[in-house]
Amino acid sequence: MNAVEMKNVYKSYENGNIKALNGIDLTIGEGEFVSIIGPSGSGKSTLLNMLGALDIPDSGSINVAGQDLNTSKKLNEFRAQKIGFIFQLHNLIPNISVVENIEIPMFTQKLSSKEMRAKALKLLDDVSLRDKADIMPNKLSGGERQRVAIARALANDPSIILADEPTGSLDSKTSSKILKQLIDLHEDKNVTLIIVTHDMDVAKLADRVIEVLDGEIISAGDDSLINSKIDV
Amino acid sequence: MSFLKFIIKNPFRRKTSAVLSIVGIAIGIIVIVALGGITDGLVNTFEETIHAGGADFQISGKETGDSAYGTNTINASWTDKIANVSGVDEAYPIYVVLTSVGDDYRNTLIGIDPNGTTLADISMKNGRIFEDNSSEVILGEIYADDNNYSVGDNIEIDGEDFEVVGIYETGDQNMASGVFTSITKVGDLMDDEDSISNIYVKVKKGQDPQTVADRIDAEYGDNITTVTSIMEMTQMADMLNMLQASTWAISLLAIIVGGLGIINTMLMSVFERTREMGVLKAVGWSNGKILTMIVGESLVITIVSAIIGSLIGFLACTFLGPQMGIEPLFTPKIFVQAFAIAIFVGIIGGIYPAIKAMKLPPTEALRYE
Numbered sequence: 001m002n003a004v005e006m007k008n009v010y011k012s013y014e015n016g017n018i019k020a021l022n023g024i025d026l027t028i029g030e031g032e033f034v035s036i037i038g039p040s041g042s043g044k045s046t047l048l049n050m051l052g053a054l055d056i057p058d059s060g061s062i063n064v065a066g067q068d069l070n071t072s073k074k075l076n077e078f079r080a081q082k083i084g085f086i087f088q089l090h091n092l093i094p095n096i097s098v099v100e101n102i103e104i105p106m107f108t109q110k111l112s113s114k115e116m117r118a119k120a121l122k123l124l125d126d127v128s129l130r131d132k133a134d135i136m137p138n139k140l141s142g143g144e145r146q147r148v149a150i151a152r153a154l155a156n157d158p159s160i161i162l163a164d165e166p167t168g169s170l171d172s173k174t175s176s177k178i179l180k181q182l183i184d185l186h187e188d189k190n191v192t193l194i195i196v197t198h199d200m201d202v203a204k205l206a207d208r209v210i211e212v213l214d215g216e217i218i219s220a221g222d223d224s225l226i227n228s229k230i231d232v
Numbered sequence: 233m234s235f236l237k238f239i240i241k242n243p244f245r246r247k248t249s250a251v252l253s254i255v256g257i258a259i260g261i262i263v264i265v266a267l268g269g270i271t272d273g274l275v276n277t278f279e280e281t282i283h284a285g286g287a288d289f290q291i292s293g294k295e296t297g298d299s300a301y302g303t304n305t306i307n308a309s310w311t312d313k314i315a316n317v318s319g320v321d322e323a324y325p326i327y328v329v330l331t332s333v334g335d336d337y338r339n340t341l342i343g344i345d346p347n348g349t350t351l352a353d354i355s356m357k358n359g360r361i362f363e364d365n366s367s368e369v370i371l372g373e374i375y376a377d378d379n380n381y382s383v384g385d386n387i388e389i390d391g392e393d394f395e396v397v398g399i400y401e402t403g404d405q406n407m408a409s410g411v412f413t414s415i416t417k418v419g420d421l422m423d424d425e426d427s428i429s430n431i432y433v434k435v436k437k438g439q440d441p442q443t444v445a446d447r448i449d450a451e452y453g454d455n456i457t458t459v460t461s462i463m464e465m466t467q468m469a470d471m472l473n474m475l476q477a478s479t480w481a482i483s484l485l486a487i488i489v490g491g492l493g494i495i496n497t498m499l500m501s502v503f504e505r506t507r508e509m510g511v512l513k514a515v516g517w518s519n520g521k522i523l524t525m526i527v528g529e530s531l532v533i534t535i536v537s538a539i540i541g542s543l544i545g546f547l548a549c550t551f552l553g554p555q556m557g558i559e560p561l562f563t564p565k566i567f568v569q570a571f572a573i574a575i576f577v578g579i580i581g582g583i584y585p586a587i588k589a590m591k592l593p594p595t596e597a598l599r600y601e
Contacts, residue, residue, distance in 0.1 A: 054514060054594045080516020087598065091511045095245040100233045105515035113234045156516070 260486025261541025343418025530582025
């Protein structure tokens, strides 16, 4: 079964003057690790937003995790149950502790405070930050904050993780650690992992590299195209 | 962490702004509670005055016969009739005569039942009330001072010796120059036990004196007439109504000022947390949950304001009021009103910013810097 099926998806902004997606056809299998690369303004983040139901297409169909996003009226429930987001900037809430940040997505589930805390602590274990559970995010390093963001993305056991430049603001050593953590989680939990990145080294870690340029997919997995068509 | 705990924590993320909002709304609540306490205190004092001391109104004859001593009279049987009218709590007759008192050839002698003196709006300065059908009198303080009488002295009235058993005081100058004794004794002296001058009437608590007076007029208006102090009461009531109206006007002002303040605070909060709103939407929060959070945060600020404002208003009024001659009265209604206003302001102040947050497109919110 496919995790993602996009057919002929178009999206433009500013009354059609900016064409962000220009007839995208894309299929991603369940449990696959895919990277999406492309230069700034190529449409890769818009593509990711479409997959996460944060934005809707002007035309075309999108089916993610078995749900038709064109017709679904409860996209927030879809995001809560199926999708885990990781952003370039961790976007942690500053006035609550690390463990409480991980509990935030769980407010959409019917869990008691005790169950939420137990689950959040388990996730902190998975990202090796259990000892930082009760401190505030501003006491963490950049890499640690991004690991908390990873734990938060996994809070509701999503089937798909969408990561938008997850290592974009980190140094190379920390980036490697974060990517290893993501890949381990992808393998352990068999979640579909879709990473948007500028970094070819990061992209190459994926099972498949999808190249986007001017709102079009110019390669959906053929490595030979990478260096020849896109200057990232 | 519960959702409630999250809502309670959030407003204090921007401490200065939260404190300023709380101070602003708390000032409004202080004014509401203090004015409410003062107004209720004044109303209570007024009601106690008109119901506890003095009659609500008097009844006199319409076409009365003249007594031998120059005062108008009605038949004593009217007292029982008036006492049986619905709404009447107490009715006591008085018999006012002009007769020789001490060295005065003619002075006012008032006969009243010893139990009815409370309705005459007099209070004892020295001594005690006379006993029924006894040769005892009490003197108004002006009369006693002018004529050098004190408790224990004897005074001759209409040729008979009476003992001064008390000196009373009253706000009424004429009454302060008078002499009270038992109405039975006055009847004896005048040899006319069937006549009285007036009837003091006190209505039951909760009854409107004017309504009861109208009722008496409707039933017995052909023979008697009610002489009320309703005019004064109406004026006083009008003044208290104005005070109550100004309390509401200030409450309204507090609602408007507080509401604008809280809208501003919450709008700033949403504005500064735009990216966070994007994250909350990305992790699956519904618009309803975001609305609940923002309105909840607004309510946290206004409820904290209500608690602080009520406490300060109560304490300030309780300690400062008596020093200014005001005895405030705090009923649960005042605090319910203060909290209701705070909650109303909280909801109104939170809704608009919450709608703004709900309408934020998640992709734009996440891009916000």
